Amino acid sequence: MKIALIAHDKKKESIINFSISYRHILKEHELFATGTTGKKIAEATGLDIHRFKSGPLGGDQQIGAKISENEMDLVIFFKDPLTAQPHEPDISALMRLCDVYEIPLVTNLAGAEVMIRALEAGFFSWRTIARDEA
Numbered sequence: 001m002k003i004a005l006i007a008h009d010k011k012k013e014s015i016i017n018f019s020i021s022y023r024h025i026l027k028e029h030e031l032f033a034t035g036t037t038g039k040k041i042a043e044a045t046g047l048d049i050h051r052f053k054s055g056p057l058g059g060d061q062q063i064g065a066k067i068s069e070n071e072m073d074l075v076i077f078f079k080d081p082l083t084a085q086p087h088e089p090d091i092s093a094l095m096r097l098c099d100v101y102e103i104p105l106v107t108n109l110a111g112a113e114v115m116i117r118a119l120e121a122g123f124f125s126w127r128t129i130a131r132d133e134a
């Protein structure tokens with residue numbers, strides 16, 4: 001599966017710890033991330049991650065473009081709900097595209113915990129069919 005990993009600055013530590021904990025699952029998949037998130041996760045885990053631009057510089061939109069091309073299967077986005085982001089419109093657009101294309105999206109650690117276990121259990125096989133039929 002193609003998985004996007006994104007975290008706002010105050011959630012970076014959390015997504016790094018999540019990635020270390022579930023490295024054994026994540027390594028079986030094709031990983032993408034916004035710039036800084038991807039760099040930090042790769043440094044901490046050694047995982048191979050395709051990095052887009054940093055979020056404020058267009059990274060969220062690049063991931064959105066992948067979604068619109070049916071090139072993303074899951075978005076794990078550790079959002080910071082307590083800090084205003086300069087690129088809020090990009091973030092909303094990314095989340096909107098997840099809804100348009102019915103791409104699973106989680107926006108916090110609790111959701112990510114459930115989703116990663118679903119991924120491990122094979123609950124994402126429907127995405128292969130959805131992708132092929134698009």
Ligand SMILES: O=C(CO)COP(=O)(O)O
Nearest residue numbers: 034035036037054055056
């Ligand atoms: O701002 C972000 C998502 O909206 C994340 O971007 P970075 O991973 O480059 O910090």
